[in-house]
Amino acid sequence: MKKAEGNISVVKQFVLLGFSDLSNLQGFLFGVFTIIYMVIIIGNSLIIILTILDPALHKPMYFYLANFSFLEICYVSVILPRMLVNLWTQDRNITFLECATQMCFFLVLGTSECFLLTVMAYDRYVAICNPLHYPVVMNQKLCIQLALGSWTIGIPVQIGLTAQIFSLNFCSSNDINHFFCDSLPVIRVACGDISRHEMFIYVEAMVIIAIPFLLILVSYSKIITTILKLPTASERVKGFSTCSSHLLVVILFFGSGAIAYLRPKSSHSSGIDKLLSLFYTVVTPMFNPMIYSLRNKDVYSALRKLLLKK
Template identity: 75%
Template sequence: MKHKVKKAEGNVSTVKQFVLLGFSDLSNLQEFLFGVFAIIYIIIIIGNSLIIILTRLDPTLQKPMYFFLANFSLLEMSYVTVILPRMLVNLWTQDRSVSVLGCATQMCFFLMLAATECFLLAVMAYDRYVAICNPLHYPLVMNQKMCVQRAVSSWIIGIPVQIGKTATVFSLHFCDSNKINHFFCDVPPIIKLACGDTLVHEMSVYAVAMFFVVLPFMLILASYSKIICTILKLPAASGQAKAFSTCSSHLLVVVLFFGSATITYLRPKSYHSAGVDKLLSLFYTIVTPMFNPMIYSLRNKDVIAALRKFFLKK
C-alpha cells in the first residue's frame, strides 16, 4: 500500500491556531448536543465522585479492589475534564479555535491519562487474579504499600513517553489546513494536517499504541485466563457465581475501553474516516466513563450496600 505524502506549495507558514470542527456539520443540533454533553459530564462527575466518597467513608470498602476503583473513578473524571469542557465551550459559543499550545496541552494530558487507564485496568485485573487464584497470599501480595506503588506507577508510567510524543507531533509542519476534523486534539487527525513524509510519525503512533494498549491488554488477558481456569475448578456453583460476579464488572469495562481504543489506533490508515474516528473516540472518551460508575455500582453488592447506607444516613 502506497504511503501518501503531502507536499508544501510555496513557503510553509507557521500555524498559530487550530480549528476544532467537532460536530459543526450538525448545525441544527448544536444546542441539543450541548445539553446532552452537559448532562453526560454532570453524570460522570457525580457518579465517580460518589464512588470515591463511598470507598473513603465505608469500612467495608477498605480493600485493595476498592482502592483501585477509587483511583479509576478519579482517572475517569480527569479524563473527561480534559475533553468535555472545551467541547461544551465550542458548542455554546461556536468559536472553535484553539491555540497550538492549548491543543498540545490537551493532547498531552489526554495521552497521559489514556496510558494510565490502560495500566490501571491491568493492575485491577492482577488484583482479581491474586484474590481468586492465590487467596492465601492476597493480604501479603496486595498490602497497602504495594497497592500504592502499583497505583502511582500506573499514573506516572506514560508521562515521559507521551510528553515526547506530543512534542514530536507538534514539531511537524502544517501546510495544508489548520482545521482538525475532530472534537478534541487527538494524534491521528493532527498528523493528517502535516505536510511532508509522516510515515515515521505514523509508525511511532503504532509503536506507542502497541506498548500502552496491547501490552496491558495481554496482561489482562493472561490474568483472566488464569482466573477462568481457577473458577471452573471450584466445586460449588455458588462459589463460581460469586467469583464471576467480582470480575464481570471489570471485564465489561475492559472490553468497552480496549475494544474501541484498539479499533481507533491500530486499524490500517486506509480504513480511517473522520466520521468513524469521531464516533469511536466519543465512545471510549465520554460514553464509557459515563457507564463505568453504573457498571461497578449496579453489579457490586458491597457498593450497593454502601450506597444505601450513605443515603439513609443523609
C-alpha cells in the same frame, strides 16, 4: 496563519471542527454532553466518597476503583469542557499551546487508564487464584506503588510524543476534523511526509494498548480456570461476580480504543473516528459508575447505607 520564509504559511492555531457538520443540532448536542459530563462527575465522585466513608470498602480492590474513578474524572475533563465551550460559543479556534497541552494530558491519562486496568486485573488474579496470600501480596505499600506507577508510567513517553508531533511543520490547512486534539487527527494536517510519525504512533499504541490487554487476558484466563474448578455452582457464581464488572469495563475501553488506533489506515473515516473516540472518551466513563455500583454488592450496599443515613 503566520508568514514564514519563502512565503509559506505556518499554522499558529487550529480549528477543531468537531460536530460543525451538524449545524442544526449544536444546542441539542450541548445539552446532551452537559448532562453526560454531570453524570460522569457525580457518578465517579460518589464512588470515591463511598470508598473513603465505608470501612467495608477499605480493601485494595476499592482503593484501585477509587483511583480509577478519579482518573475517569480527569480524563473526561481534559476533553468535554472544551467541547462544550466550542458548542456553546461556536468558536472552534484553539491555540497551538492549548492543543499541545490537551493532547499531552489526554495521552498521559489514557496510558494511565490502560495500566490501572491491568493492575486491577492483577488484584483480582491474586484474590481469586491465591486467596490465602492475598493480604500479604496486596499490602498497602504495593498497592500505593502500583497505583502511583500507573499514574506516572506514561508521562515521559507521552510528553516526548507530543513534543515530536508539535515539532512538525503545519503549513497547509489548520482544520482538525475532530472534537479534541488527538494525535492522529492533528498529525494529518501537518505538511510533508508524515508516514514515519504515523508509524511511531501505531507502534506506541500497540505497546500501550496491546501489552496491558494481553496481561489482562493472561490474568483472566487463570481466573476463569480457577473459578471453573470450584466445587459448587454458588462459589462459581460468586467468583465470576467479583470480577465481571472490571471485565466489562476492560472490554468496552480496550475494544473501542483498539479499533480506533489499530485498525488499518485505509478504513479510517472522520465520522467513524469521532464515533469511536466518543465511545472510549465519553460513553465508557459515563457507564463505569453504573457498572460498578449495580454489579457490585459491596458498592451497592455502601450506597444504600449512605442514602439511608441521609
